[in-house]
Amino acid sequence: MDKKTCFTAETIQTRLSANPFAKLSDIVLDIIQEAIINLDILPGEKINMTAIAESLNVSRAPVREAINALVKEGFVVEKPNVNGYYALDISDKYMAEFFMARSTIEVAAIRICAARFHSIDCRHLKECCDVFRRCYKTNDYEAFVAADRDFHGSLVQYTGNSFLINMYASLNRTIAHYYSLSRYYLKNYGSRDIFNDFELLINEHLAMYNAIRTGLVDCAASTAQRHLDTCYSSFVHYYLTKGVR
Template identity: 30%
Template sequence: MADIEQQDRKGKLARPSSISEGVYDRIYERIMALEIAPGARIPIDALARDLNVSQTPVREALSMLEREGLVRKAHLIGYSAAPQLTRKEFDDLYTFRLLLEPEAARLACRNMTPEALARLETDAADMGRGEPPVDRNSRYSRFARADAQFHDDILAIGGNQVIRQALADQHVHLHIFRLMFHSRVTQEALEEHERLLVAFREGDPEAAHQAMYDHIDRSRARLLLAYE
């Protein structure tokens, strides 16, 4: 989100530029950091008290998170965090990504313009920056969001809207980043993104295809540790 709420010393929300966006950010960070466990119920009244806000912005934030696939709403039960990916779902998702994203990177390289490359460079810089004040949870959750933006921008530059929509519908990055809350996930991804950027700068579609394939394959290997 563009506007990040200010926090008081107790961690409560204090005069956010948008209360609903501030609440969204806080709940999103807790889900991504597994402070709200996969499958756990999210009682609106308790969350509102914890964040020191009314129930209305909490409901609005949970509605946004539901559209992103991070929470679910059941009749007469209410909201809960989306369940974690099963091992089968994880394997299927990465097989799907390996089929689509390397080709999308090759297409993006062929369509690359100086303006498009500048956008990807900005995305990559945003991932590495982690602007203060940022705690470990917010740094990781912001990285997940920036990583999703980086990959989506590559898909947009590639120009194949079917591939882009198919991956967007899976909420790929939000779900895989919930599997493991670890700095290794972010540091190695930054290095692999740089390989992609080198291929884009050099205008080498085959190198872009290979760099994306390697990035996704290594991401799969890193996150398999979550199932051990």
């Protein structure tokens, strides 16, 4: 954990200046959660409440309150048997449930997009596909991950369905965590291990785009489901094999 960049008293003051009425423990919660999402605190790493309180120049009370709230949200795990709190570690079960939720929302979203393809910004979706392919070829993994997130998020936004959009928004922090893990893996291992899988992902994006622009509703849904299954199996196979340590 790099306390110099993650936890500073200046961060607290900046956020209080932006919102003087914010509860201190809520600010601390956001800071710790962002550190977990951005992998400044690694999966499974023990969280040192005393060190965080000292770095933020606050008492332990708001840190303890923030940690307890993060336990309820699932980003922190309490381990009484080893006396401590730990950042969420990624398991096969966790990823299976996450992708089940994503599939439920995204497959419904792509069906709507394909059914209304005349009003969908297909040009933007094609641009995402092109950036996705180009950036993987050039090892620009930051832009690669950004294009992937843009593509999937756009499909949900284009539905105009407020319920689907809000359901997807509820996954935002978990999605951000997933992409941080993906970015970490790509930067450290790149195409040495996973070139074929990512060629498949690129082609599946194009297949989804083509199904939408031609109004093939059932094809779009089955392609999206297959793509998300590929994402899940690739992540579990490669990430959980090597992990982030």
